[in-house]
Amino acid sequence: MTSTQAAPRGVDGVAPAGTSPTDAARTPSPALKALGYLGRKLGLFALTLWAAVTVNFLLPRLMPGTPADAALSKLAQNGPVSEATKAAIEAQLGVPTGNIASQYVAYLHQVVTLDFGISYTFYPQSVGELVSAALPYTLVLVGLVTVIAFVLGTLLGVLAAWKRGTWLDSVPTLVGSFLSAFPYFWTALLLLFFAGYVLRLFPTSGAYGPTATPNFSVEFLGDALYHGVLPALTILITSLGGWILGMRNTMISTLGDDYVTFAEANGLKPRTIALRYAARNAILPNLTSFGLALGGVVGGSILVEQVFGYPGIGYLLFNAVVNQDYPLMQALFLMITVSVLIANFLVDILYGVLDPRTRR
Amino acid sequence: MMQPTRSRPRSPLRSRPLARIRAALALAVAASTLAACSIQIQSAPDPSIPDDTMLVAADNGSPLFEKNFNPFMINKRVAAFYMYEPLIVLDNLNAQEHPWLATGYTQPDPSTILFDIRQGVTWSDGEDFTAEDVGFTFQLLKDNPSLDLQGIWSYIDTFETGDDTVTVHLSAPDVPAAQLIASTTLIVPEHIWADVEDPTTWRNPDPVGTGPYTLGNFAPQQYTVDKNQDYWQADTVAAEHLILPATNTQLDVATKGYDWAYSFISDVEGAWVGAGNQNTYWFPPGGTIALFPNLTKAPYNDVNVRLGLSTALDRAAVGDAAAEGYMDPAGQTNILLPNQEDVLNPDIPDSGLISQNTAKALDYFAAAGYTQQGGKLVDASGAQLSLTITTAAGYNDWLKGVQEVQKQWGAVGVDVKVESPQPAAYTLALRNGEYDFAMGATGGTGNTFRDFNNLLSSEWVKPVGEEASNNFERFSDPAVDKLLAEFKVALDPAVQADLADHLQEVVYDQIPSISLYYGGSWGLFSDAKFTGWPSADDPYASPKTYESTPLLVLTSLKKVNDD
Amino acid sequence: MTTSLPPTTAAIRAPLSPAGEAPSAWKVVARVASTVWSNGKSRIGLTMLAVFVLLAIFAPLIAPYGASETGFDRSADASAAHWLGTTAAGEDVLSQLLYGARISIFVGLVAGLLSTVIAVLIGLSWGYVRGFGADVINFIVNLFLVIPGLPLMIVIAAYLSGGGIGMIIVVVVVTGWAWGARVLRSQTQSLRSRDFITAAVFSGERPFRIVFRVILPNMTSLIVGNFFGAATAAILAEAGLEFLGLGDSTVVSWGTMLFWAQNSNALLTGQWALLFAPGLCIALLATSLTLINFGVDGISNPRLREGTKR
């Protein structure tokens, strides 16, 4: 309404001739546009990354006690430990020395070279070994489930909004919000107990059969899949509701928008209106949360992995934290943060693709 | 469309709470009816596991196993203890020594140890085991201090090896050191380790040892060890294979037909024995759980306060709360009963057990200047006696015990707070002496001298803020140090026994630590495939699955159906 | 904006309060409340919440025994004396359940409130200020958004352990305010472009007053919604932390009940009410808040009100 908004448009293209030049001015080379878009994003990306890296450095050091103390406390449970023991442990673990500043420099170097050295808890394994061992399971399990949950939830949400007020609306929304109120670990425990121990339908722990060694044979993959069912189910049950509600609410809003009314006035097929018009616009805001969720995947779902003894990142992280395993913790935190950042970044790009408005 | 009648939102609160409560209770009842049909888990052993194979909950991956059989590392696989053997096996439960790779040792003087090395032992790769290997191992630990977890080189000065003997010269007269050196040093083969680039990081993927078992299949979630057919006492080893899974949750242990596990299961009768599979259990005391007073702080440095607190405790109740009634209250003597009865000082009234006696406790407190006023125990200035007990987060039996102590001391008017930081922080506080009272374990090393030395010797004492590795309460008494010094060099068992009696009196009278209850060793066994497990009737070894005592068990079992 | 409106937009401008009602934040809240109450789902939610609150308040009257009163036989199955059986430590499960409600609700409400307050303070000023200040806040909020929540909680919890309930609240708040701030900020931005904000400037109002007296009341519904959302998150977070043993295991809350249940293997000892009941209560409490939010959404977005079907 205010003229400054309208300013770049100039006066409406009354004559065809009048439109084209202004339009030409309005659309610069796509390359340029993309560049600027990426540029801004990358800038923020880098800054946030640095801050995150630094926080990751500080956090573990805020915790009282040293890694050696953690190790000792474990030994101390099996009888007293001699002075020499502590010395030996510290020698084995290579507990950090020097002042914070020098540690920070060393750490930054590690970050750049992506070499986080030896884990304290799992000495003498390197952080790299551990992470690369755990990552695939988390990625596949949690990643896959997150995507499934998002897709499924969104579809149900669309249905609920479109069939507003019918059972197709009330059932998914109510059940969804109830399920999403379940504590993760609780759902996990119940599933574990009933499906695992009482009915003995599924294995109760691990990512694959006890005797198997990871490889890409069909048997192994099948086995792994079989072991993944319960954890996957847990995550699905508890995260589905959120997606349903999110999509339902945004879509109900878009259903009230004028372009939907106009589409009706033009007698478009209900399908088209529901999907191409209402849903298509409603999904955009949900993408952002999906981005965060995707990023969070790498963090695994600590509680679930904990309950199912699933050898993923979450389990690793928990061990790292309780054992003051600085190197491991830092690597994991960095990984998680970066992946969240990257996921957001990608979603932003995707947004640009899906929503022409952001391209302008 | 909607009329804001301001009253309506609040109406559910107003309308007859009772009805709501009934509704809620109804809900609770619904839950309870569900709960009523309680489910008895039954053990269902995996039929694919043959009779000569034992399923053991000994080693926990977190959550995966790393193939590390270097016996000198903290994170070694537990089975390394079944592959590498010490010179003697010390059963810490009843302080008995079992000759092992050494047929025995003699101490001509308090600073010399002469080991007679067993003959006819071979390494699992066929090579002969010799005194040289022992010597090599000692040298290895000397050259790589970071591997010397028990710090034997803080005792050893020099050593030399004969054909079938190894002579160790200590840097100072120290009789008990012999036991430590002999029982904690796992001997490794020179012909393999000599070529190892850096033993401090070597993971020893294909272990070669003298022990009863050799490595079988290794997978990240489970590995097996197979019987070493030419083990030097092969005939005593019944189990052909041991299976060690990486995750042994209590549910697994109970449901999957484990033969041997070392873990506390609450309601063991119902959950473990009840699960069938001829399950049995034995929970002997493995150490004393005690409260360490901080003797550098007033008023805890006043023995009367400590006596008062100690007498105010109902140790049985504490033990019950902590270990659900499976552990006995501990005597104020720092020795494990019944296993170490022979060490017990007969003059100490009912074997050191101090029974709750509030009146007496109040007398002690009065002697320390504390009197009860309005249920509060206050000093002359009227300040209440208040203290904080530090325990470690996650050590739940301790926590339960502490809560019980809190109750009982609260009853006599002491204001007790509980702190439970993460283990690391707890350990730091304990070692630095930055606490009022701290939970901790004492004794149970299997060596009477060390049990008392760790608790009482001023050699450990460090100023507050510096890490002490023992004697966290910072007890220091020249007289006691003198006793310990004598003990250290005493070769004559009679003298040792006499000194032990004195030390028990010290603990009983001066309360350097307030013994609460015995920390259990939680042995779970199944007689389905193997029998001859250690038990109350036949307490020949600790039920532990780690360290060297399992060697005693593994060499004593019998197969059930020998075919 | 124009002289006549299609029905949907008409709904938005339709008066929410009857004539003559004086405007004040409280009246707005009252209006919010009534709108919420008018929604079937949230009516259920409010009732459930009320029940829980009452149970918590009157726990000492209703509960058959003390929360940590021991001495009953251990791990007993449900019986007349103990409707939900007893714990491995010999406490009455039902009593613990009732007392536990106190902590969970307390944590939920307090943490929810605090993080909402922070979200409001930061979100609004963030939305109103321009230039460098905004960038700084933007940066901080983004940071809190990308740093993974649960791991962060665990580290802070480990750091503060021994802090008890207060610690848990701190943890939840620290990790929970950022989302709200982001939402409120965007709303503030859309509001600040409205003429009546400019008008306030022309009326000589100071920025602080504009933000908190002019903008704030216009976002009541969003804020209320944010509060319930945060509270839900807080309740679940508390349970999670306690379950991992990172909380204060000495207090009796639903979270610690689950912790002890898991720890003493309630499943193994066969009486899983110990595990089932607290979890169910957490779920129900959280659900009640979610349900309430159905109604709250209806205020911030009239299209979400019940009855306005397509």
Add this chain to the structure above:
Amino acid sequence: MTPAPTTPAPAANSTLLEVHDLSVHYGYGQTATRAVQNVSFRLAHGEFVGLVGESGSGKSTLGFALTGLSKPPAHIEKGRILFGGTDIASLDAEQLREQRHGGIAMVLQSGMNALNPVRSIRNHFVDIFRAHGHVERSQWAARATELICKVELTPQVLDRFPGELSGGMRQRVSIALALSLEPELMVFDEPTTALDVLVQHAVMNTIIELQKRENFTAILISHDLGIVLESAQRVMVMHEGRIVEDAPARQILENPQAPYTRMLLSHYADPRAEVVELPGFADRQQRTANGAARADGATHAPTVSPRTRRTDQPSMIVQNVSKVYPAPRRGEAPVRAVDDVSFTLEPGSALALVGASGSGKSTIAKLITAVEKPTSGRIRFGDLDVGTLNRRHFRRLHRDVQMVFQDPYSALNPLHTVEYALTRPVINFTGLHGTEARRRVLELLDIVGLNPVEEFAAKLPHQLSGGQRQRVVIARALASDPQVIIADEPVSMLDVSLRAGVLALLEDLREQWGVSLLYITHDLLSARVVTDNIMVLNGGAVVERGNTADVLRNPQDDYTIRLLDAIPNPRKDVA
């Protein structure tokens, strides 16, 4: 241009649409709002009918009912809508959908938002073709191009997204989309309201042309009698849910029957005319000559302000001011919103700032209220250098320079009473408190003619009509007893009948309080009646300035002329 004198299409006499005793309600029972009541009329083939009414007259509701788009809570209470013999209400969803091809099409007033932001224009067409299958897949591209050209747009537009098009273009697109249904009846609901003057004009012309060429039957719903009379052959005037008059355009114009119609008509005048009469107004020239009587009951006020102290107060001096906004998107030239503008606003004078959207007039308002800072040039008000004023000194400026906003609906905080809205500035600027403050507030309400004052003081914005709101806004502006009032399109959002009142009020303020007025508008008629001098802005630059009457009566710059031509004026061709 003339209201289609050409004889209607041959089928004209055959009835296409028959509405019989139609009532549409929002909600049910007592509380229901009766938006449309007992409306009956017929429509013949090829007719072009205008439906005029002010806000809330129910015209849009009627439009939605006709097209079967009514949504809850709106519903047809009683009556029938026979389209080609079949009752719309009797059709089920699918039949209704099918009949939209070759049936009734509608163009929404909010053309801005009527297009799916994430779908290209081409796809909008494709969706329709696919839905009704009335165009061969092979013909899709061709047909779309044909249609888009019909509404005078270039084929490139097909591959654009709505966000990339200007409002007018979007409205044209939605017209083309409606056309693609080959409808027999087109309902245009305020098709140009949201658009800029010149654009409105252009779009209306297009519609009229199309209707002649395509010869569909059309209903034009509008609040602007002028627009309707210009285009429609027959006009239905709607008031409070009823049709109060239904007659040929010419008759409405020449002898309107309903008083309501007369009232509406009375508000139209040609700013170019020798003498401009509006209800409550005499022509400025005349008035300044002999302070003529005024109908609105306001006190007779001498032209020269009684409050002479005003005259020696500072002027608002604007010198060579330019404002350049950074390029909205990369790779584009920065936007010159204001280009080297200079003027002086004398105390007690009234200056009109006219121009289409984007001419920079609102930017100038922002600049002289220090909301924006000029890129170059100086703005001085007394000793204040407005151009570089920082936030902390806003109060000093706003004590003397106040603003009246365009949209009375968003200019008042919906949560605060009128009293609160007025008390704040009173406290802030005059330092009065408690009862004095309240007295002042009531006084202000009295000045803007909101009586009884106590009653109005207690009201909330949503309880006021648009005109009343605007009066409150003006009262608020007066609170600080300012010297300059900037009025940004103060009446453009109000119904015609309300405009005059507000304008008269502004007029009063000048005369009674000697307030100088900067009147920003695209509406030359109102400019003519309230201002002495005028500046015509185009693309940020002043293209013409001078005495208002002179400039409007013989404009020099052709942009000014275009603006004048754009003003819908039924009387034009009569005169």
